[in-house]
Amino acid sequence: MAEKRVTLADVAARAGLSVSAASLVLNDRPGIRISPAARERVREAARELGYRPNLAARTLLTSRSATIGLISDSVTTRPWASALILGALREAHSRDHILHIAETGTDIATAAEALDSFLDRSVDGIIFAASRARELELPDRSIPVPFVMLNATSAAGDASVLPDEFEAGRAIAGVLAAAGIKERIVVLGRDIGAPPDWVDTLTVRRRTAGIAQTVKEHDMHLAAQLPLSAWEPEPGYEAIADLVDSGETFDAIIAMNDRLAFGAYQAMLERGLRVGQDVSVVSFDDDEFAHFVRPGLTTAALPYETMGRLAAELILTGATQPQQHLIPMPIMYRGSVR
Known part of the structure; x- marks a missing residue:
């Protein structure tokens, strides 16, 4: 047989008060004329009995369901x-x-x-x-x-x-500028100078605008921009593999997200390029694996x-x-x- 649910009346009886007084205490009604000692008796009784309020009844009473x-x-x-x-x-x-x-x-x-x-x-x-x-x-x-x-x-x-994507775009490109890297930079995932297209989200537009502003402010020079329709490791891998195999040299990559950056890591590793030494990489999102790739990925975290x-x-x-x-x-x- 199921146990009988503890009621407000049970709590009131244990505390030696009326049901209405117990209700006022447990619902934290302001301005009630009940002594602190009596309030504590009600709360102690509720704890001892394992009282749980009837939310349906409370909703009808207060028009709030919590x-x-x-x-x-x-x-x-x-x-x-x-x-x-x-x-x-x-x-x-x-x-x-x-x-x-x-x-x-x-x-x-x-x-x-x-x-x-x-x-x-x-x-x-x-x-x-x-x-x-x-x-x-x-x-x-x-x-x-x-x-x-x-x-x-x-x-x-x-x-x-x-998320404040515009400021993140400015800041992540600024990481390269602060490190003295202003030449031969690859943007992986988007052409930051192109008008928005139908696949661009609000965040993508703001992210690229922030990058573009820092590039302009610091007179940074782009070696290549590689627009991709899918921001996944495989397209990132293929784009950077093709770029290296074509003989293009570059000092840094701004990847539009961490998954693209992961693909770029693999392409460069297979071709003998050392991330963080031969090529610097910055990105966005702070996916879980950004902590575990080696070297760890510098990225703007989505909050x-x-x-x-x-x-x-x-x-x-x-x-x-x-x-x-x-x-x-x-x-x-x-x-x-x-």
């Missing part, structure tokens, strides 16, 4: 983006809230169903998240609770939390956990006015720059 809904395209299935959820989870937990997660892919109808489901459960706010920063299409309906775009923007310019924390904080503090919150991308200095 939950946040997170609707994502593919954040939970992308290892590099899961820290977005970790940050939001930790912030929600620190404020006694729970995070409910729905993954919808890019289907707007599925996202609308997830939104309706969360609203039916009286969530206190909604986070719309993307694994790769871009403008998300929101369901065509009013959203009666606070909401924030995480690693994303909306057409209406709603509150959003994004996903910090971003997730801030998104939840904005929801729970009501600070969801239309504004882009740009989070700095710290440079992780390792051995890939001479």
Whole structure:
């Protein structure tokens, strides 16, 4: 037989107070005229009895459910983006809230169903998240609770939390300039002078603009720009292998992400070029393997956990006015720059 659930009446009886008084204490109602000793009796009784509040009843009473809904395209299935959820989870937990997660892919109808489901459960706010920063299409309906775009923007310019990719682009190119490397630089993944095309995300455009500004400011000279449609190790490997095999010499590579940099590492290793000595390499994202390649990869880290924390904080503090919150991308200095 299942154990009987401990009720508020049980707690009140143990503490020697009325049910209404016990409720006021456990719900932290301000301005109540109950002595500190009586309040402590209520809390002690709740601990001893293992009392858990009835959330459904509390929601009816307060119109707050102590939950946040997170609707994502593919954040939970992308290892590099899961820290977005970790940050939001930790912030929600620190404020006694729970995070409910729905993954919808890019289907707007599925996202609308997830939104309706969360609203039916009286969530206190909604986070719309993307694994790769871009403008998300929101369901065509009013959203009666606070909401924030995480690693994303909306057409209406709603509150959003994004990595500061422009400053990261400036800083990562500046690492080379500070090391005295201003000649024979290869940009791997994009042509920083080309107009944005349909595959460019918001972050890519800002990242390349930041690189371009530092290149101009420091009069840096590019040996080659190698646009690639896929930023994965194999295309990075093939592009740098072809460049070396063609007889082109270069002193540094700015890779548009760590996966491209990893492919470049392998191509140079096979051809006798030493990373960090013959060729310096800088990159973006701080993927897990950036710590373990040798030499370690100098890269601008995506601050996903910090971003997730801030998104939840904005929801729970009501600070969801239309504004882009740009989070700095710290440079992780390792051995890939001479």
